[in-house]
Amino acid sequence: MAQKLKIENNIRKLRFFADEMTQQTLAEKAGVSRQTIIAMEAGKYSPSLELAFRVARVFGVSLGEVFTCEGEEPAD
Amino acid sequence: MSYQENKTITSIVSGIILMSVYAINAWGKFQAGAAPAEAGQIWAALMLKFIALGIGVSIALQILFHILYSVVVAAREKMRDENCGDEVIEKTIKQEMVEDERDKLIELKSLRAGFVLAGIGFVTALIYLALGYPVAVMLNILFFSFFAGSILEGAVQLFYYRRGV
Numbered sequence: 204m205a206q207k208l209k210i211e212n213n214i215r216k217l218r219f220f221a222d223e224m225t226q227q228t229l230a231e232k233a234g235v236s237r238q239t240i241i242a243m244e245a246g247k248y249s250p251s252l253e254l255a256f257r258v259a260r261v262f263g264v265s266l267g268e269v270f271t272c273e274g275e276e277p278a279d
Numbered sequence: 280m281s282y283q284e285n286k287t288i289t290s291i292v293s294g295i296i297l298m299s300v301y302a303i304n305a306w307g308k309f310q311a312g313a314a315p316a317e318a319g320q321i322w323a324a325l326m327l328k329f330i331a332l333g334i335g336v337s338i339a340l341q342i343l344f345h346i347l348y349s350v351v352v353a354a355r356e357k358m359r360d361e362n363c364g365d366e367v368i369e370k371t372i373k374q375e376m377v378e379d380e381r382d383k384l385i386e387l388k389s390l391r392a393g394f395v396l397a398g399i400g401f402v403t404a405l406i407y408l409a410l411g412y413p414v415a416v417m418l419n420i421l422f423f424s425f426f427a428g429s430i431l432e433g434a435v436q437l438f439y440y441r442r443g444v
Contacts, residue, residue, distance in 0.1 A: 227374065230377075235377065236283075236378075236382070238283070238381075238440075239379050239382075242443055248381055248443055248444050249444075250380070250381075251380055254379075
């Protein structure tokens with residue numbers, strides 16, 4: 204069986220650069236609960252591709268800038 | 280603690296209460312000789328009564344929980360900002376109660392755990408029946424395994440909410 208990949212994210216950093224956007228605001232814009240954003244930020248939940256794109260769209264960046272695989276550099 | 284976690288705890292508590300009330304009731308009837316182990320019809324009627332009662336109690340508790348949760352959220356918002364209007368409170372309540380893909384995934388995973396336990400209970404009940412035990416034993420194992428399955432479902436849900444999916 205393939206080894207499970209560890210997905211990391213830059214949501215906290217992106218929120219900071221988006222005028223310290225609150226988790227609640229991000230949750231509203233992405234159409235999920237605040238708890239899901241908290242879980243995603245903490246690496247406790249890997250979102251679906253659709254939600255991942257929605258989060259990236261909120262920040263106006265590419266998917267690779269939000270989510271990376273362990274040991275991978277974020278895309279510019 | 281999130282809305283979903285509180286909701287799950289409410290359903291676990293209602294499940295435990297119902298299971299306990301049924302156990303006390305059934306044991307009392309059995310001891311008094313009102314429900315002999317061979318009288319499958321009496322046991323089936325008792326279980327049907329408790330299934331109906333369970334549905335009613337669950338609905339009532341969920342409604343009560345929703346009301347209480349809304350009151351708590353409204354009070355919290357008022358404490359945060361005394362001048363906040365009803366619209367803000369309503370919006371906050373709606374946001375707290377949002378059900379998204381993570382909730383659905385957790386629900387599916389916990390449902391599977393609940394079904395596994397109920398399935399084990401079903402097989403155990405059949406084994407007991409095949410071994411010649413009275414039908415009441417089989418029915419009670421079945422009934423308790425379904426109850427236990429729903430409680431396990433809640434517990435697994437809480438586990439995934441805490442640990443992450």
